[in-house]
Amino acid sequence: MKHMALRPLEAPIRVAEIICVGTELLLGDIINTNAAYLSQQMASLGIAVYHQSVIGDHPDRLKAALDDAFSGRGRPAADLVILSGGLGPTYDDLTKETVSNYFGREMFLHEPSLEAIKVYFEKTGRTMSESNIKQAMMPEGAVILPNAFGTAPGVAVGDDLHTAILLPGPPFELKPMFETSVIPLIHPFCESVLISKNIHIIGLGESDVEAKLKDLMVTSINPTIAPYCGNGEVRLRVTAKAESRESAEKMCDELISRVYDSPVGDYIYGIDIPSPEAALISQLKELGLTLATAESCTGGMMGQRLTGVSGASAVFLGGFMTYQNDVKVKLVGVDPQTIQEVTEVSAEVAEQMAEGTRKALGCDVALSATGYAGPGGGTEKNPVGTVYIGIATPSATTSLRLYYRNKSRNYIREAVASRAFVAALEAVKNM
């Protein structure tokens, strides 16, 4: 038994493939978030991914997938294959055995892993079963990656030109293992650095952004610039590849300043913001202002997203879910007369909700949303997809009418929350 380094330093890792193993993926019972996470990590290490695949726990199919990945098949051959799943204790978990066999390695009982599994069971107050011993069996010469959140250790194994890294399937085990153990392991073999920065735009659709930036987008090769949309915002991802982090960063920054100078510039609300709610929380924290919400159609989504941001407690006091009209009247003082005259889906009611929340909680800024998120509801004047948001600050109360055509209830609610956060961000900047 020999413990050896992963591969010679002269053999760089340029191309990787992702193979996810699991029947539950093939049945569509779970969504493959691991493939996206691993691909993103590869991109940021400057490693190209041309292929992802999902297969069942089946040795022959796994072997064929490894062959295809390492030999290339209409695509560049992989230097590295990352596998997730199939490291469990049961008889149908075969990934480790198959990969070990693929590289012609014997398996041995890795005592430190067995010890760690025992400790894990003790810590979580459960009894270790015989079958868990299988999880401590390792291919000879492998690098073992400890699992802080589960029983299956990860494994890196291969030969001078081919490296396979095996990770457990559950994302909450895979991600910390990747960050703690995999990055340090493969970093020395990465030749270039890929840096991405995100330009966050709100108030323009994806096609508007593309039309306004067409020339810049077509001519930008390195850095590249690509639009993504979601949660009611458009994100432009600027990605530069360079030999050092510093020069990649500089390349990104130069392109970003060109976007700021373009007709899109006015709609940019931030760079590299994890989310609109995080941008709002951080701005309010800086200004020492507090926030509360009154939510009808979003039903608590704004609060939920705000309280998902670390540090929210310094800013977010709480608020009201005023789903029904008499609750709007009772809790945030909406005038029933207004509801009767202009309905609850109106600028007036949105503004009264925001103002009433400021009064009730004594916060600096209050946000409200009332509308028809669908699928039911809507009037001729305000069809399904119409939502009013209200923003009350110490200096003014305003509202915004939003309209989303042909979108799902969930899409509309997410977009409304995002738009409200950015509207509040702008309001406090102009306060």
Added chain:
Amino acid sequence: MKHMALRPLEAPIRVAEIICVGTELLLGDIINTNAAYLSQQMASLGIAVYHQSVIGDHPDRLKAALDDAFSGRGRPAADLVILSGGLGPTYDDLTKETVSNYFGREMFLHEPSLEAIKVYFEKTGRTMSESNIKQAMMPEGAVILPNAFGTAPGVAVGDDLHTAILLPGPPFELKPMFETSVIPLIHPFCESVLISKNIHIIGLGESDVEAKLKDLMVTSINPTIAPYCGNGEVRLRVTAKAESRESAEKMCDELISRVYDSPVGDYIYGIDIPSPEAALISQLKELGLTLATAESCTGGMMGQRLTGVSGASAVFLGGFMTYQNDVKVKLVGVDPQTIQEVTEVSAEVAEQMAEGTRKALGCDVALSATGYAGPGGGTEKNPVGTVYIGIATPSATTSLRLYYRNKSRNYIREAVASRAFVAALEAVKNM
């Protein structure tokens, strides 16, 4: 140009593969929800999926992927390949051209599709660009699938034994197209019916469920029984394959009644429930009861999930996001003395929050949650992961202490909300 049926009825569809096309998937910029959705649909049509893959917009790689799928490669050959993505108007969208070429078909301008695209642009108030004409070019002999939510029509094309179905990448276009056009198209070629039913269990972990049901799980071949966990519940999926829907249903029901008779039976809270919140809403609706929430650590998530259920407005009045302590005091009448004595993370405060909410809104049932969802916070007595939920009904107020070890903030919050919904469900059943 001939328009022909998809394939002869004598050629059943038994095996399908999913190929998703898109650089944004390979970069990990978006999560591949289409693969899960399409696989799930295949499963319910009784069609087996042994392989999913993701590739870039690249003709040679797509051709190799089609070859592998239709010829099988360590796996059963596919009768049907479903592709998503690459149907857009730009030069790098190549799926349709490549597949057309693969089956040796010429492309022609499909006038009805062009007309539909023009109408779509008019309806959404935008201007059609020259490049969209490309989206109306179709392989000869293809079946065209209209797109109600975008510009790219879907396409079904192939020969007597191989069928390729091309769908647009955006899920909100792909899903309705699948349900409206693809299912009727392929249904005649499906031989068997797969029916799944879900047994919903709360209050037991996945490993407890497995331990208690081990014999039944190992011996069940058809129907199969498989556990999944998420959102704080364990779901047992029972899947039967049969020639008719009726006999598959009967097979499922028989296995389900055996699970009811097992030691797991007491923890079942429903069969085929879309979610705990849907179960609660439907039960309360039936009883004519109203509901409100007071949320500290969940910050609005309960309200958001409840208002995501269609029909929630008959039951859910609204509620309070009492994120900070003085808001708990002000809005739902928590006694500041209690907070000082036992902290806000306590059974007492959870119960006061629920009772205060009932009083403030005059609802029948009130739910509350207060706890340390992490990553910060926690005490020796109540470490991170400790959450108290309160349930107030006309007959009693109770609370429940939950503890989640080593879980993320989001996991804990989702699980707490689910647990609270099921606790309320039980409380009203015993009322």
